[in-house]
Amino acid sequence: MKKFLGLILALTCFISSAVFAHGGAHGSIDNLKAVSVAQNAAKTLTFRAMPTQVNGQRSTIEKIDKSWAKVSAEHFTVVNEFEGSFKVKAVNAAINETLYFKVNSEGLLVEVLTK
Amino acid sequence: MQTEQKNGSLTKATAIALLIALTTLVLFILPAEYNIDPTGVGAKLGLTVFNEQQSNTSIEQASDGEQDMVVVTVPAGKGIEYKLAMQQYQKANYQWMTDGTSLYVDLHGEPKGDTTGYFESYTIATAEEMSGSFTAPFTGSHGWYWRNDSDKDVQVQVIFSGEYTIEGLK
Numbered sequence: 001m002k003k004f005l006g007l008i009l010a011l012t013c014f015i016s017s018a019v020f021a022h023g024g025a026h027g028s029i030d031n032l033k034a035v036s037v038a039q040n041a042a043k044t045l046t047f048r049a050m051p052t053q054v055n056g057q058r059s060t061i062e063k064i065d066k067s068w069a070k071v072s073a074e075h076f077t078v079v080n081e082f083e084g085s086f087k088v089k090a091v092n093a094a095i096n097e098t099l100y101f102k103v104n105s106e107g108l109l110v111e112v113l114t115k
Numbered sequence: 116m117q118t119e120q121k122n123g124s125l126t127k128a129t130a131i132a133l134l135i136a137l138t139t140l141v142l143f144i145l146p147a148e149y150n151i152d153p154t155g156v157g158a159k160l161g162l163t164v165f166n167e168q169q170s171n172t173s174i175e176q177a178s179d180g181e182q183d184m185v186v187v188t189v190p191a192g193k194g195i196e197y198k199l200a201m202q203q204y205q206k207a208n209y210q211w212m213t214d215g216t217s218l219y220v221d222l223h224g225e226p227k228g229d230t231t232g233y234f235e236s237y238t239i240a241t242a243e244e245m246s247g248s249f250t251a252p253f254t255g256s257h258g259w260y261w262r263n264d265s266d267k268d269v270q271v272q273v274i275f276s277g278e279y280t281i282e283g284l285k
Contacts, residue, residue: 039179039182040182040210040274043182043184043272043274044212044272044274046184047186047212047214047270047272048212048214048215048272066175066177069177069179069184070177070178070179071179072179072180072181073179073181
């Protein structure tokens with residue numbers, strides 16, 4: 001009887017751990033997703049500024065040149081990854097401008113830098 | 116003698132009718148339909164407002180080869196449509212956002228060749244941004260109707276990709 005109860009308890013823990021693991025899987029993105037977020041953000045930023053939060057502080061990412069809407073995905077590359085966050089480098093040859101898009105582990109744009 | 120009088124009256128009546136028609140054309144029809152207002156009377160009567168509202172519906176388009184982007188203007192108090200031609204079961208991904216003002220939106224489809232005015236709504240909401248995807252249930256014209264109930268023109272940026280041919284503003 002004790003062995004049977006022990007087996008039931010072990011199985012319950014095993015099943016529960018699978019549920020928790022699934023809960024942790026949401027919010028993780030890969031390189032491809034980071035590039036997609038950055039490219040989309042570039043298009044959006046040609047239209048309007050975006051509110052964001054950096055280190056708990058609210059800020060605004062300003063609009064960028066309209067030519068960024070035509071920059072294809074091949075010009076966006078992940079140059080750095082740290083703790084699930086990505087730094088995506090994007091080159092706009094039309095206006096000779098390079099921007100760096102910081103995307104967090106949840107796929108949200110955090111910051112746009114010039115270097 | 117009587118015939119000559121009749122002819123004279125007929126000619127006079129025809130001339131008067133032509134004069135009235137010409138006056139109506141210049142003062143009312145040309146300003147309202149074609150935005151041609153040589154006398155200025157059309158503007159004073161508010162007839163040229165129809166053409167001014169049409170010209171407020173501006174559009175900018177761009178493409179990076181994988182995604183298309185368009186910025187349209189929804190005039191104050193008016194509605195516009197932007198559509199894609201899609202075959203049955205083709206899919207489109209989209210996101211749109213305004214410059215801050217909420218708009219009434221109806222994402223819908225109209226069957227190709229339909230003359231009854233039938234359409235099917237996929238999403239109806241009032242929002243300032245939205246994203247998602249849809250699969251065309253039938254071949255036809257699919258896209259967005261935005262209505263601006265505010266008193267200022269509102270710009271909408273739409274980014275979309277998938278399987279379609281752009282029809283544009285309708």
